[in-house]
Amino acid sequence: MGKTFKAKITLFHCINAFTERQSLSSDHVDVKVVKMPCSGMVSEVFLLKAFEAGADAVTILVCPEGACRYMEGNIRARKRMEKTQSVLDEIGVKGKRLTMHHVNATDPSAVERIVSGILGDLEELGPNPAAL
Amino acid sequence: MIVGQQKPIEEIKKMVKPYKKLLILGCGTCVKTCFAGGEDETAALASALRMTFKIDGQSVEISQQTVERQCENEFIQEAAKKIGDNEAVLSMACGAGVQAIARRFPKSPVYPALNTTFLGVQESQGVFTEECLGCGNCGLGVFGAICPVTRCSKKLLNGPCGGSQKGKCEVNPETECAWQLIIDRLTALGQLNNLRTYIPPKNWKTSHSGGPRKLVREDHIL
Numbered sequence: 001m002g003k004t005f006k007a008k009i010t011l012f013h014c015i016n017a018f019t020e021r022q023s024l025s026s027d028h029v030d031v032k033v034v035k036m037p038c039s040g041m042v043s044e045v046f047l048l049k050a051f052e053a054g055a056d057a058v059t060i061l062v063c064p065e066g067a068c069r070y071m072e073g074n075i076r077a078r079k080r081m082e083k084t085q086s087v088l089d090e091i092g093v094k095g096k097r098l099t100m101h102h103v104n105a106t107d108p109s110a111v112e113r114i115v116s117g118i119l120g121d122l123e124e125l126g127p128n129p130a131a132l
Numbered sequence: 133m134i135v136g137q138q139k140p141i142e143e144i145k146k147m148v149k150p151y152k153k154l155l156i157l158g159c160g161t162c163v164k165t166c167f168a169g170g171e172d173e174t175a176a177l178a179s180a181l182r183m184t185f186k187i188d189g190q191s192v193e194i195s196q197q198t199v200e201r202q203c204e205n206e207f208i209q210e211a212a213k214k215i216g217d218n219e220a221v222l223s224m225a226c227g228a229g230v231q232a233i234a235r236r237f238p239k240s241p242v243y244p245a246l247n248t249t250f251l252g253v254q255e256s257q258g259v260f261t262e263e264c265l266g267c268g269n270c271g272l273g274v275f276g277a278i279c280p281v282t283r284c285s286k287k288l289l290n291g292p293c294g295g296s297q298k299g300k301c302e303v304n305p306e307t308e309c310a311w312q313l314i315i316d317r318l319t320a321l322g323q324l325n326n327l328r329t330y331i332p333p334k335n336w337k338t339s340h341s342g343g344p345r346k347l348v349r350e351d352h353i354l
């Protein structure tokens with residue numbers, strides 16, 4: 001399926017992993033950024049609500065493995081993501097729309113690459129069927 | 133606490149299919165502690181159901197509320213308005229809570245969103261174990277406060293079966309042998325002699341096997 005829609009992405013991030021210096025949105029994509037003190041705060045309900053609010057994809061940016069300031073926040077985030085992916089599969093939204101990426105605050109261009117990777121995936125996945 | 137887990141969404145959808153206005157009612161006590169039916173889980177299920185019904189092209193208005201305890205009238209009362217405003221209630225409480233709502237609101241259909249599983253504890257974060265069957269005649273005083281009625285796969289009351297290996301039950305090696313635990317604990321407490329008392333076959337009349345139970349506290353009835 002070719003992407004013929006303006007994608008909406010919600011990006012949850014830990015403040016230690018990423019700082020939004022300039023908007024990630026463009027003509028092709030609307031990126032909504034939600035910052036958290038630690039990625040471990042992300043919960044199933046926040047992730048589902050992001051899809052319910054219209055996101056075609058949701059991604060969580062976390063610190064590299066072993067580098068979480070609060071020890072295991074990024075591991076918690078992964079577990080919550082996996083649980084939410086299974087709920088998304090169950091309800092027909094597709095778990096693949098939800099991803100997690102380890103990023104290093106010293107490499108800000110990594111996030112641009114992540115967003116364009118998600119846009120590539122959305123060409124296959126199409127728009128969020130629950131947002132139409 | 134009472135431990136439960138959410139039913140598959142497909143099963144929930146089938147139950148509530150006939151309704152166009154649905155209240156999801158959470159419970160803020162036991163099922164909140166086991167991450168099954170508290171405020172967060174209620175909001176997550178509401179969101180998931182709204183999305184899946186939308187994908188199916190079904191228009192269902194879903195609202196949510198969580199009360200402190202669904203098994204007590206005093207707290208149930210707080211949800212009366214929303215229950216009245218909706219065609220049906222999807223309860224996130226244990227089976228007792230679901231029935232308490234049904235009893236209090238005879239005109240509202242009520243459905244269980246959870247499978248109520250057991251009476252237990254949170255052994256470690258996210259791990260819940262069954263500890264009590266509510267047999268109605270507690271013998272924990274003899275067994276060093278470890279229940280063989282619940283935790284021994286064979287419900288043996290006078291010592292181990294002899295099949296346990298490395299402290300694990302022969303029926304399910306994932307489970308601790310309750311008798312190993314009892315003996316270790318009584319030894320540590322210097323109470324191993326407790327086990328010299330013969331325990332006669334259990335009279336299950338006080339348990340659910342004697343039929344539905346009722347407890348009447350005259351001192352609390354006017």
Ligand code: SF4
Nearest residue numbers: 159161162203226229
């Ligand atoms: S309704 Fe059930 S889950 Fe809720 S407080 Fe009462 S016993 Fe616990």
Ligand code: SF4
Nearest residue numbers: 264265267270271279
């Ligand atoms: S002896 Fe009966 S009441 Fe006591 S913990 Fe075991 S099952 Fe529960």
